[in-house]
Amino acid sequence: MQDFLAQPEVLPDGSAGVLLPAFIGWSPREGSGVFDPVRTLGVRAGFYSLNADLTVDLHTLETALQGGSYRVLVVIHYYGRTETKMHEIQKLAEQYGAILVEDLAHGFYSAILGGLAGTYGAVNLFSLHKMFPTPGAEGGMVAYRDCRYLHGQQETAPELARLILNYDWAGIARVRRAHFQELTRRLSVLPECGTAFELLWPDLAQTDVPQTLPVRILGGNRDQIYQAMNADGYGMVSLYHTLIDNVQEFPEMVALSRTITNFPVHQDMDAACLDGLIASFKTALHIGSPC
Numbered sequence: 001m002q003d004f005l006a007q008p009e010v011l012p013d014g015s016a017g018v019l020l021p022a023f024i025g026w027s028p029r030e031g032s033g034v035f036d037p038v039r040t041l042g043v044r045a046g047f048y049s050l051n052a053d054l055t056v057d058l059h060t061l062e063t064a065l066q067g068g069s070y071r072v073l074v075v076i077h078y079y080g081r082t083e084t085k086m087h088e089i090q091k092l093a094e095q096y097g098a099i100l101v102e103d104l105a106h107g108f109y110s111a112i113l114g115g116l117a118g119t120y121g122a123v124n125l126f127s128l129h130k131m132f133p134t135p136g137a138e139g140g141m142v143a144y145r146d147c148r149y150l151h152g153q154q155e156t157a158p159e160l161a162r163l164i165l166n167y168d169w170a171g172i173a174r175v176r177r178a179h180f181q182e183l184t185r186r187l188s189v190l191p192e193c194g195t196a197f198e199l200l201w202p203d204l205a206q207t208d209v210p211q212t213l214p215v216r217i218l219g220g221n222r223d224q225i226y227q228a229m230n231a232d233g234y235g236m237v238s239l240y241h242t243l244i245d246n247v248q249e250f251p252e253m254v255a256l257s258r259t260i261t262n263f264p265v266h267q268d269m270d271a272a273c274l275d276g277l278i279a280s281f282k283t284a285l286h287i288g289s290p291c
């Protein structure tokens with residue numbers, strides 16, 4: 001993101017800003033992968049709200065575009081789910097003269113295997129280290145779909161191309177989708193579904209490949225559930241458990257960030273562990289429950 005924003009053609013004067021979704025995480029160890037580049041460059045940032053399932057709220061997006069002069073509009077395909085209103089978002093970006101950037105940090109496979117994610121924006125951002133075991137657990141990729149922003153940029157880690165081409169993307173996608181679908185099936189029939197938790201992403205579109213499976217804990221203590229399940233050996237994550245200070249004026253987003261936890265769907269996960277995973281979740285739900 002930083003390399004793209006730093007180009008003089010992108011933000012030619014100090015007044016033009018970047019418009020981002022109001023659901024951006026921060027952690028003391030890692031900072032904010034999304035927001036740190038914006039902060040580092042000292043670029044003006046604005047935010048638009050999302051719906052409770054983390055899809056874009058078009059109304060607040062348009063209001064934000066009307067109210068500020070934004071040169072860059074960032075959309076995040078959370079957890080690998082293709083944002084459902086990309087067509088409308090692309091139109092709004094055009095209407096208000098903003099360069100559309102698709103953040104595919106979680107959506108490498110959703111974009112690269114023929115899905116619609118990554119086909120709307122001028123620029124696509126990928127976080128390769130989140131999807132592949134890259135050396136030093138780092139490495140990303142910027143794909144320019146609009147050649148106007150190509151100015152002879154150079155690769156800084158060309159060896160990563162070789163590494164990622166050595167993986168069976170379609171095979172990985174198949175296993176991730178199968179884990180997601182099986183977990184969804186098992187979670188949706190639990191008696192606690194709808195009362196103690198809900199599925200944030202109940203329907204997996206045909207071309208989407210999940211990074212994780214998010215659920216929303218209703219009433220119980222998300223952090224206790226996450227800790228109990230990790231203590232049982234199941235690699236839960238709570239992505240975006242804390243939001244950056246800049247979005248604290250969006251209380252519904254802050255509240256949402258305190259309730260989401262993510263099940264693993266990694267291709268190396270053994271399907272035989274799903275029984276134990278679900279049992280651990282059920283037990284943890286009762287530990288984390290207020291009554």
Ligand SMILES: Cc1ncc(COP(=O)(O)O)c(C=O)c1O
Nearest residue numbers: 032033034076103105127139140
């Ligand atoms: C949605 C999203 N975009 C971008 C990033 C930044 O990725 P990277 O760590 O490759 O800079 C992250 C990770 O923090 C992320 O979750």
